[in-house]
Amino acid sequence: EIVLTQSPGTLSLSPGERATLSCRASQTVGKNYLAWYQQKPGQAPRLLIYDASTRATGIPDRFSGSGSETDFTLTISRLEPEDFAVYSCQQYAYSPLTFGQGTRLDIK
Amino acid sequence: EVQLVESGGGLVQPGGSLRLSCAVSGSTFNPRWAQWVRQAPHKGLVWLSLIRSDGADVKYADSVKGRFTISRDNAKNTIDLQMDSLRVEDTAVYYCLVGAGWLPDHWGQGTLVTVST
Numbered sequence: 001e002i003v004l005t006q007s008p009g010t011l012s013l014s015p016g017e018r019a020t021l022s023c024r025a026s027q028t029v030g031k032n033y034l035a036w037y038q039q040k041p042g043q044a045p046r047l048l049i050y051d052a053s054t055r056a057t058g059i060p061d062r063f064s065g066s067g068s069e070t071d072f073t074l075t076i077s078r079l080e081p082e083d084f085a086v087y088s089c090q091q092y093a094y095s096p097l098t099f100g101q102g103t104r105l106d107i108k
Numbered sequence: 109e110v111q112l113v114e115s116g117g118g119l120v121q122p123g124g125s126l127r128l129s130c131a132v133s134g135s136t137f138n139p140r141w142a143q144w145v146r147q148a149p150h151k152g153l154v155w156l157s158l159i160r161s162d163g164a165d166v167k168y169a170d171s172v173k174g175r176f177t178i179s180r181d182n183a184k185n186t187i188d189l190q191m192d193s194l195r196v197e198d199t200a201v202y203y204c205l206v207g208a209g210w211l212p213d214h215w216g217q218g219t220l221v222t223v224s225t
Contacts, residue, residue: 001170035211037153044203044215045153056213088153092210095167097143097155 002027002091006100012108019076021103023089028069033093036065036074039102040085048087049074081107110134110214112204117219120194124223128189130204130216141207142180142187146200147218154200157189158210194223 003026013019023034032052037045047056049065052072062077076083084107089100116128130142143158157178159166166178177190187204199222205212 033211039153044217047211047213050211090153090155092212095158096169097158097210099145099153099155101152 001096002029002094002098004089004091004098004100006087006089006103008103009101010104010106012106013079014108015079015081017079019074019079019083019105021074021087021105023067023072023074023100025070025072025091029072029091030093032068033091034065034067034072035090035092036063037088037090038083038085039088045088076105079105110206112206112214112216114202114204114216114219117202117221119222119224121225122194122196122223124194125190125192126194126221128191128202128204128219128221130187130189132185132187132204132206141210142178143205143207143210143212144176144178144187144189145203145205145212146198146221147203148197148200151200156202159187191221194221196223199223 005024007022034052036049038048039045048059048063053065064075066073084105086102086104088102111133113131120126144156147153157168159178175193180187201218201220203218204216207213
């Protein structure tokens with residue numbers, strides 16, 4: 001099973017700042033099948049990025065994904081008030097599919 | 109637009125059973141993979157199971173293998189999750205997902221399952 005470890009656990013930033021979130025896999029994620037989700041309280045997760053770097057439909061270009069093999073990054077270039085949420089990564093290359101534990105992005 | 113609506117959640121005693129159902133509308137259902145994911149209160153997302161479009165390929169997380177059974181009815185556009193031998197730690201919001209492959213591109217809003225005495 002691929003274990004995904006996200007860091008930091010919590011990130012406190014101000015609107016307008018840049019956010020960098022990390023997702024590290026315990027083994028290579030084949031074909032870079034790595035997705036990022038945003039989740040707000042009481043809502044289902046929303047797909048942001050798939051295949052490590054492809055933005056999902058309707059996702060603003062301030063969200064970008066990068067990385068390969070075992071190290072992946074989600075970057076939010078300039079934080080908007082609506083971006084403060086929990087972000088989770090997921091690998092969908094191998095069964096069992098797995099999620100990271102999440103990074104909470106808080107307003108500073 | 110694809111819509112997924114889960115139902116069947118509720119309160120059940122430890123050792124009991126519950127059957128969740130997910131109704132899919134707004135899309136061609138047959139070609140899609142379907143999955144279930146859960147989220148315990150204030151915890152992260154946990155993948156549970158997936159099923160291929162024809163139902164012939166299913167996979168489970170170790171934590172639910174032998175206790176949960178995923179199935180689908182393509183004529184009715186539904187995906188079910190039969191949950192047996194429920195434990196307190198199975199308490200969570202359960203989400204239904206569909207996608208062209210293993211990447212889920214649509215999620216339901218979830219249904220809450222509480223396992224408690």
